[in-house]
Amino acid sequence: MSTVSFPEGSSHSHSASSSTQEDFFGSSYNPSSSFQINPLSPLPPRTPRTSILSTSQSYAYGQEMYASSVSQQEENKEKPPVVEFEGEEAAEDIEEDVSEEAVKRVKTPEVWREVLKTGAGRDKAFKVLQYTLRVYLLFHSKIGSSRVFSKRSKTPWEIEVVKRLEATASSLSTTRQALGKALIMFNWLTPLTSILATRNDELDFSEKSPKEKEPSKPLLHTFLHAPPPALLDLVNGLSDDIYAFYRLGLIGKKTGERAGRFSDWCWFFGTLIALVELGFERNITKTKIQAVESRLYVDSMSGATGNSKSAAAKAAEKELEKLHRQDFWLRIQRTKLLLDLVFVSYEIFKIKPMREVVKPLAGLGAAILSASRLFHNHRTSLILKETHQ
Numbered sequence: 001m002s003t004v005s006f007p008e009g010s011s012h013s014h015s016a017s018s019s020t021q022e023d024f025f026g027s028s029y030n031p032s033s034s035f036q037i038n039p040l041s042p043l044p045p046r047t048p049r050t051s052i053l054s055t056s057q058s059y060a061y062g063q064e065m066y067a068s069s070v071s072q073q074e075e076n077k078e079k080p081p082v083v084e085f086e087g088e089e090a091a092e093d094i095e096e097d098v099s100e101e102a103v104k105r106v107k108t109p110e111v112w113r114e115v116l117k118t119g120a121g122r123d124k125a126f127k128v129l130q131y132t133l134r135v136y137l138l139f140h141s142k143i144g145s146s147r148v149f150s151k152r153s154k155t156p157w158e159i160e161v162v163k164r165l166e167a168t169a170s171s172l173s174t175t176r177q178a179l180g181k182a183l184i185m186f187n188w189l190t191p192l193t194s195i196l197a198t199r200n201d202e203l204d205f206s207e208k209s210p211k212e213k214e215p216s217k218p219l220l221h222t223f224l225h226a227p228p229p230a231l232l233d234l235v236n237g238l239s240d241d242i243y244a245f246y247r248l249g250l251i252g253k254k255t256g257e258r259a260g261r262f263s264d265w266c267w268f269f270g271t272l273i274a275l276v277e278l279g280f281e282r283n284i285t286k287t288k289i290q291a292v293e294s295r296l297y298v299d300s301m302s303g304a305t306g307n308s309k310s311a312a313a314k315a316a317e318k319e320l321e322k323l324h325r326q327d328f329w330l331r332i333q334r335t336k337l338l339l340d341l342v343f344v345s346y347e348i349f350k351i352k353p354m355r356e357v358v359k360p361l362a363g364l365g366a367a368i369l370s371a372s373r374l375f376h377n378h379r380t381s382l383i384l385k386e387t388h389q
Helices: 007-025 069-078 100-105 108-117 119-144 156-183 189-200 219-224 228-247 253-301 311-348 355-387
Strands: none
Touching (some): 108 119, 119 156, 119 355, 156 228, 189 219, 189 228
C-alpha cells in the first residue's frame, strides 16, 4: 500500500501549534524539553541559592576587595610572617599548617629568654615575683593570726625570713616604679605616630592646582580631631614618663606625684575604653562562630560522614577552631582588664575595705594573665621562625 506524506503540512501544523503554545505559555515554554515548570504556577521554582555563610572570613574595605582571588592568594603567600610582638600586642593565630617538628623544636626556656629580652617582659617578670611575695605574706599573716597558730611562738629564723621577704617585695615595687617605668619609657611615641599619620593620609580630590589648594591644617587641629583612645594613650605615656623621671630623682616630688595620680586616672579611663572595645570584638567573634557552626550544620545535614567530608567542611572546622582560640584569648584579656580596673579603683578612689587583700590578689592575677599572653605571642613568633627556615 502506498502512503502519501505531507511534509509541508506537518511542518506547518507543528509550527502553528508551537506558536500557539508560545503565545499561551510565553516564550520560556519549550515543549521539546523533558521536564517543564508550569509558568502559571503561583510558586516560583525551587532553585539552589548561594549561602551567605559561605562567603570569605574577613571583609576588606579597601582596594583589596576588588582584587581577584588568585592574586589575593599569591599576595598572602608572598607576604612575610609577622614574628615580632611588643608589649601586650595580640599575636595572630597560625593560619598555615605547621609541622609538629617545628613546634617541638621551640622549647619553653627559649620562649622565656625571648620574653625577658623585652622591657615589657622584664616588667611582667618583676610584677609576678612582687605580687607572689605579697600574696604569700598576706596568707602567712592571716594564718599566723588565726586561733590555731596564734599561741605558737615564732622561731627567730621564721621572723628573719618574713622580714627579708617584706624587704624584697618593697624593693621590687620600687624597682618596678623607677627602673621598670624607665625601661618602657617613650611609649607615647606610638600614639603620636598614629595621630600624625592621619594628618598625612588626608586625601584631596579637588581639581585645583597645588598653588591654589588650601594650606595644610595646623597641628592643633590634628590633635583635636584625633580619636580619643589615641589621645588618652599619648597623655598616659607622657605622664608615666614624668613619674619615672620623678622616681629617678630628676623631677620634684610635687610634680611627680601629680603626674602619677594623673597617670592612674588615664589608666582607669583607658581600661574602661578597652573593655568596651573588647566587648564589640567579642560580639563580632561570636557572630563568626555562629556563622561557621551553621555552615557545618548544613554540611552535616547533607549526609557527609567523617570519611567523606568536603574540603569546605574541613576548612570550616579549622576556621571554627581558630575562632574559638581567638575567643579564649579575648576572655583572658577581659579578665585581665577587670582585675586592672579593680586594682586602679582602689588606688584613685582610696577604697579602704579589704584593701590589703584585694590589691595583691588582683595584681597577681593581672600579672599572670599578662605574662601568659606575652608568652603565647613570643611562642607563636618562634614557631613561625622555625617553620620558614
